[in-house]
Amino acid sequence: MNDSKNRTFHTIKDFVDLDFHAHRTTNNAIQAKLDLGNGIQISVVSHKDNEPSFGGLYGNASNGTYEVAVFHNDDFVPLSTADDVIGWQTKDDINDLMSKLQGDPDKIHNFIDGLHLAKSEMRSYLDLDNPHIN
Numbered sequence: 001m002n003d004s005k006n007r008t009f010h011t012i013k014d015f016v017d018l019d020f021h022a023h024r025t026t027n028n029a030i031q032a033k034l035d036l037g038n039g040i041q042i043s044v045v046s047h048k049d050n051e052p053s054f055g056g057l058y059g060n061a062s063n064g065t066y067e068v069a070v071f072h073n074d075d076f077v078p079l080s081t082a083d084d085v086i087g088w089q090t091k092d093d094i095n096d097l098m099s100k101l102q103g104d105p106d107k108i109h110n111f112i113d114g115l116h117l118a119k120s121e122m123r124s125y126l127d128l129d130n131p132h133i134n
Contacts, residue, residue: 012102015091018044029057036101038108039073044094058087068094070101078115081122 013036023029023045031045046059046066058067069085070077076084079097089097100111123129 012099014095014098018042020044023057026057030061036098038102038105040077040101040108041071042094042098042101043069043071045069058085059089064090066090066094068097070097072112077112078119081119 013034018032018034020030020032023031026045026047028048028050029045030048031043033041033043035041044066045057046061047057049060049062059065065088067085067087068079068089070079078084079086101108
C-alpha cells in the first residue's frame with residue numbers, strides 16, 4: 001500500500017531560482033541571495049563582464065563563473081579549507097552545492113559539519129590558531 005500522506009516532498013532549488021540584481025557595493029557586478037531553508041542561505045556574486053586587473057569578486061558572469069558563499073544561521077559555512085567563499089564556480093558547481101544544502105536535515109548538517117572539520121584540521125595543521133605565532 002502506498003501511503004503518500006506521510007511523505008514530505010521538497011522542491012529542490014537550483015541556479016535558475018537565483019534572482020540576480022546589481023551588486024550593492026561593486027560596480028559592474030551582480031548578486032543574488034536565496035533562502036534554502038533550515039537556516040541556510042546561499043549568496044552568489046560575479047562581475048558582469050570584464051574583471052578589474054586586481055581585486056574584486058571571484059567570478060565573471062560573461063564567462064559563466066561566480067563566487068559563492070553559504071550562511072547557516074547567519075554564520076559563514078567554510079566552503080574550502082582556506083576561505084569561507086569559493087570562486088570561479090560554474091552553474092553546475094553551484095547546482096551541486098545547492099543540492100547538498102537541501103533535503104534531509106541530518107545529511108545537510110553532516111555536510112556542513114564536515115566542511116567545518118576540514119577547515120579546522122587545516123588550520124591546526126598550519127598552526128594558525130597558535131597564540132605564540134605573530
